[in-house]
Amino acid sequence: SGAVVREVEHGGRVRAVAFSRDGSLVATGSWDKKLRLLKARSGGWANQPGHEVGAAVLEVEHADLVWAVAFNHDGSLVATGSRDKK
Numbered sequence: 001s002g003a004v005v006r007e008v009e010h011g012g013r014v015r016a017v018a019f020s021r022d023g024s025l026v027a028t029g030s031w032d033k034k035l036r037l038l039k040a041r042s043g044g045w046a047n048q049p050g051h052e053v054g055a056a057v058l059e060v061e062h063a064d065l066v067w068a069v070a071f072n073h074d075g076s077l078v079a080t081g082s083r084d085k086k
Contacts, residue, residue, distance in 0.1 A: 010034065016068045020075035027078050029066030035080050062086060 012031030019026055019040065026038040068081035 010036065012065075015066060016081075018069045018071055018078075020071045021073060022075055025071070025075060027069040027071065029069040029080055029082075031065050033062045033064060033066060033082070035061075035066055035069060035078065037078065 010030035010032045014028050014030050016029035026040050028036045062082035062084045064082050064084035066082050070079050
């Protein structure tokens with residue numbers, strides 16, 4: 001529809017964005033050193049403490065900027081690239 005579902009709330013500029021293959025999730029990486037996972041349809045954060053994504057709770061924070069995010073082929077894993085090389 002083109003409507004804004006939710007503005008991404010990061011503590012710095014968003015550097016990377018990726019959609020899962022089925023379009024259900026959006027991953028964002030930022031200068032605030034965090035990966036956030038958003039439910040594409042509802043706009044709700046999928047990685048809030050205690051919220052389960054599939055079978056696991058997702059919380060990721062790097063020691064430096066997150067430059068890249070990507071999903072694997074079935075959306076069960078998200079990879080991040082950061083200047084901290086971790």
